[in-house]
Amino acid sequence: MRATLARAAGLVAVLTAAGLLPWLSGKDPALSLLRARSAEQEPTPEALAAVRADLGLDAGPLGLLGQWAGGLLRGDLGISWVSGTDVLPSVTAGLRVSLSLMGAALAVALLVGASLAAPVLVRGRGTAGTVAAVLAAVPEFLLALGLLIVAGVGLGWFPTSGWAGPRHLVLPALALGVPAGALLGRLVADALPSVLEERWVELWRGAGVGRVQVAAAAVRRVLPPLVPQFGMVVVGLTGGAVAVETVFAIPGLGRTALGAAKSQDLPLLQGTVLALLGFGLLVGAVCAAVRRRLLGPALRDAGLTLPAARPVRVPPAVPLALGAVLVVVIGWGLLREPFAVDTALRLSAPSAEHPLGTDALGRDVLARLGHGAASTVGTATAVCLLGYLIALAIGFLPNLASGLADIANAVPPVVAGILVAAATGPGTGAAALAVALVSWPPLASHAAALAQEVRASGFLMAQRAMGAGPLWILGRHVLPSVAAPVARHAVLRLPGIALALASLGFLGLGAQPPSPEWGLLLDESADYVERAPVAALAPSVALALLAALAVSLSGTPARGHTVPPRRRTTRATV
Amino acid sequence: MTPLLDVRDLVVRYGAATAVDGVSFQVRAGETVGLVGPSGCGKSSTAAAVLRLRRPHAGEVRFDGLELTALSERRLRAVRPRLQPVFQDPYGSLSPRRRIRAQIAEPLRVQGRWSRPAGPERVAELLDMVGLDPVLGERLPHELSGGQCQRAGIARALASAPELLVLDEPVSALDPSLRAGVLNLLLDLQDRLGLGYLFISHDMAAVRHLSDRVLTMRAGKIVT
Numbered sequence: 001m002r003a004t005l006a007r008a009a010g011l012v013a014v015l016t017a018a019g020l021l022p023w024l025s026g027k028d029p030a031l032s033l034l035r036a037r038s039a040e041q042e043p044t045p046e047a048l049a050a051v052r053a054d055l056g057l058d059a060g061p062l063g064l065l066g067q068w069a070g071g072l073l074r075g076d077l078g079i080s081w082v083s084g085t086d087v088l089p090s091v092t093a094g095l096r097v098s099l100s101l102m103g104a105a106l107a108v109a110l111l112v113g114a115s116l117a118a119p120v121l122v123r124g125r126g127t128a129g130t131v132a133a134v135l136a137a138v139p140e141f142l143l144a145l146g147l148l149i150v151a152g153v154g155l156g157w158f159p160t161s162g163w164a165g166p167r168h169l170v171l172p173a174l175a176l177g178v179p180a181g182a183l184l185g186r187l188v189a190d191a192l193p194s195v196l197e198e199r200w201v202e203l204w205r206g207a208g209v210g211r212v213q214v215a216a217a218a219v220r221r222v223l224p225p226l227v228p229q230f231g232m233v234v235v236g237l238t239g240g241a242v243a244v245e246t247v248f249a250i251p252g253l254g255r256t257a258l259g260a261a262k263s264q265d266l267p268l269l270q271g272t273v274l275a276l277l278g279f280g281l282l283v284g285a286v287c288a289a290v291r292r293r294l295l296g297p298a299l300r301d302a303g304l305t306l307p308a309a310r311p312v313r314v315p316p317a318v319p320l321a322l323g324a325v326l327v328v329v330i331g332w333g334l335l336r337e338p339f340a341v342d343t344a345l346r347l348s349a350p351s352a353e354h355p356l357g358t359d360a361l362g363r364d365v366l367a368r369l370g371h372g373a374a375s376t377v378g379t380a381t382a383v384c385l386l387g388y389l390i391a392l393a394i395g396f397l398p399n400l401a402s403g404l405a406d407i408a409n410a411v412p413p414v415v416a417g418i419l420v421a422a423a424t425g426p427g428t429g430a431a432a433l434a435v436a437l438v439s440w441p442p443l444a445s446h447a448a449a450l451a452q453e454v455r456a457s458g459f460l461m462a463q464r465a466m467g468a469g470p471l472w473i474l475g476r477h478v479l480p481s482v483a484a485p486v487a488r489h490a491v492l493r494l495p496g497i498a499l500a501l502a503s504l505g506f507l508g509l510g511a512q513p514p515s516p517e518w519g520l521l522l523d524e525s526a527d528y529v530e531r532a533p534v535a536a537l538a539p540s541v542a543l544a545l546l547a548a549l550a551v552s553l554s555g556t557p558a559r560g561h562t563v564p565p566r567r568r569t570t571r572a573t574v
Numbered sequence: 575m576t577p578l579l580d581v582r583d584l585v586v587r588y589g590a591a592t593a594v595d596g597v598s599f600q601v602r603a604g605e606t607v608g609l610v611g612p613s614g615c616g617k618s619s620t621a622a623a624v625l626r627l628r629r630p631h632a633g634e635v636r637f638d639g640l641e642l643t644a645l646s647e648r649r650l651r652a653v654r655p656r657l658q659p660v661f662q663d664p665y666g667s668l669s670p671r672r673r674i675r676a677q678i679a680e681p682l683r684v685q686g687r688w689s690r691p692a693g694p695e696r697v698a699e700l701l702d703m704v705g706l707d708p709v710l711g712e713r714l715p716h717e718l719s720g721g722q723c724q725r726a727g728i729a730r731a732l733a734s735a736p737e738l739l740v741l742d743e744p745v746s747a748l749d750p751s752l753r754a755g756v757l758n759l760l761l762d763l764q765d766r767l768g769l770g771y772l773f774i775s776h777d778m779a780a781v782r783h784l785s786d787r788v789l790t791m792r793a794g795k796i797v798t
Contacts, residue, residue, distance in 0.1 A: 457666055
């Protein structure tokens with residue numbers, strides 16, 4: 001119930017932000033709309049005033065918000081500023097397309113997830129494996145582009161753009177469904193081994209219950225606590241849909257929202273964001289209902305928890321090797337000149353002079369890769385630091401934290417990116433802000449758990465008993481115990497945050513040309529993939545390496561320790 | 575003569591459950607009062623309420639004639655050093671991150687009594703008083719045995735120069751071979767410093783060994 005309230009509050013907060021966009025942006029939308037409607041008309045004060053009056057912008061920010069909310073209650077989403085048509089039909093049309101796409105993607109995801117979990121269920125041990133882990137971390141836009149280039153353009157098996165029949169559905173559904181499926185499969189497969197070691201399994205087997213029945217019971221045991229996470233995966237699909245629809249030119253809700261943000265068509269943006277979030281909330285509610293149905297009314301929320309999952313143990317050598325490869329490539333590229341244009345050498349193949357070839361303007365790809373990484377890593381570090389500070393500040397206020405985290409969790413980074421870009425205009429800062437706004441909840445919940453653990457410990461009782469004040473306890477004991485582990489956690493999330501930034505860059509919501517940001521680099525080079533495949537391959541491989549690094553870091557033992565190792569035996573023997 | 579600790583009609587509740595239901599007893603200076611009873615009978619809740627680590631629902635806790643339950647947290651801080659706890663879990667009652675010497679020094683710093691060279695000398699004296707080798711002062715808790723940690727915890731309590739120690743199962747987590755050592759240390763300290771003890775345990779033998787008087791609790795009430 002509290003989660004539902006928090007989600008509703010989140011929806012209101014995000015929609016208010018969306019409704020206040022013209023006021024938040026501090027810029028005059030009249031000028032950009034005039035440009036969008038008729039390029040040749042002079043932006044005279046009279047023309048701009050006419051546009052403003054036409055849009056009703058004179059009503060002021062709160063007036064606009066009130067008008068929009070009032071229209072919403074009557075089922076009227078307003079009129080598009082750019083095309084002048086009703087928003088509602090565009091939204092419903094886009095929603096229909098996006099729902100079919102997400103449905104197909106969900107089917108793919110279930111197939112992938114089941115095939116990853118099945119071997120673990122049969123063998124009774126093991127994990128979903130490293131391939132699944134990497135697939136789960138690969139951003140949708142990268143997979144979409146890869147499928148487009150290989151299966152669409154290269155092999156010509158499936159159409160690469162548009163929306164005209166089931167064959168158009170195959171590649172987008174794969175691009176959207178495979179990462180989600182890998183994530184689902186991993187969640188189940190990681191939880192299964194410890195469930196299969198529970199005593200009831202042995203008892204059932206000893207009593208002669210068949211393998212199939214035990215397996216079915218184990219699945220039923222695993223699923224209920226994971227259902228909320230499945231809901232998160234589906235909410236994540238709405239973010240992925242923006243990228244996938246853009247790559248495959250599908251007229252869905254995500255692509256409409258992105259276009260609306262870029263052209264400052266705020267009524268359309270508000271309508272599409274409302275639909276995306278509404279879908280996310282509906283999914284959350286359905287998941288909660290399914291969970292109640294599976295558990296029965298008698299079981300309270302914490303009544304049926306899973307034994308601790310044992311995720312893939314990756315030897316530290318793997319992230320070290322991945323990191324070393326990236327550092328070498330980046331370091332090499334940093335020594336070269338990224339902005340030198342040489343039109344004579346456009347789209348040249350790799351050579352001694354240009355080890356990874358050149359791009360459409362004859363710029364060195366290796367140099368751009370190196371310099372792009374430097375700025376991406378710098379931005380990601382800043383985002384991490386911001387998230388870390390938010391987490392530390394909020395982690396000590398568990399109630400506020402859980403409410404705000406529910407809001408942040410319901411908004412995929414791409415949707416946050418669209419909203420922030422609409423308010424401030426696209427740019428590195430906007431992308432960083434968007435990712436920071438939604439990336440802190442895991443850190444905050446970690447900080448909250450640690451702070452709770454420290455506060456409950458005996459040595460803090462002793463502190464109070466000796467007369468220490470709250471500030472002394474916080475500064476000398478709680479903060480030092482929380483700050484270091486959460487900092488390690490924040491560093492581990494760095495590659496994932498860099499990937500989110502690259503996604504926004506790829507969609508044109510982040511760094512702008514001529515910046516060599518990786519997502520942008522991939523977007524630019526994808527147009528010339530047939531003539532210069534290496535130029536597109538290089539950022540793709542770099543992003544895939546980053547994804548692998550993100551996964552292998554999260555699997556290394558460092559994360560397991562939340563507090564310094566301490567003997568927990570109640571009976572000391574030495 | 576007023577008793578050191580005078581508890582009257584103490585009531586501690588957790589939500590709807592009543593853990594301590596009208597408990598009264600006294601501890602005089604230099605005296606050991608044992609409090610025994612089965613698990614969950616309210617012994618530790620009584621200890622927490624006496625130390626004001628948990629605010630009692632009703633009743634009075636008078637320490638040296640001073641009513642503690644009425645005091646604000648700020649006023650209470652001036653009194654807290656005079657009654658100190660020793661907890662059951664020897665590792666959990668020390669910070670896992672700081673050296674033993676620093677933890678024993680912490681009460682002196684918190685109470686504004688730290689200076690050089692008197693502070694370090696006092697810590698060395700306390701280590702000696704509880705029978706810990708000065709070398710162990712440089713260690714972290716997980717590098718010590720349970721018995722050594724418990725001695726360090728007692729040294730930290732003594733750093734506040736208390737008049738009453740609330741010993742909440744001080745030896746139950748220790749290996750039986752180490753218990754006698756810690757119990758004898760407590761007897762020795764009482765002789766030297768004239769401390770009053772509220773000794774909480776479910777181990778009748780240990781309580782008889784140490785106590786002048788024994789109270790038995792059952793379901794939140796004192797039955798004998």
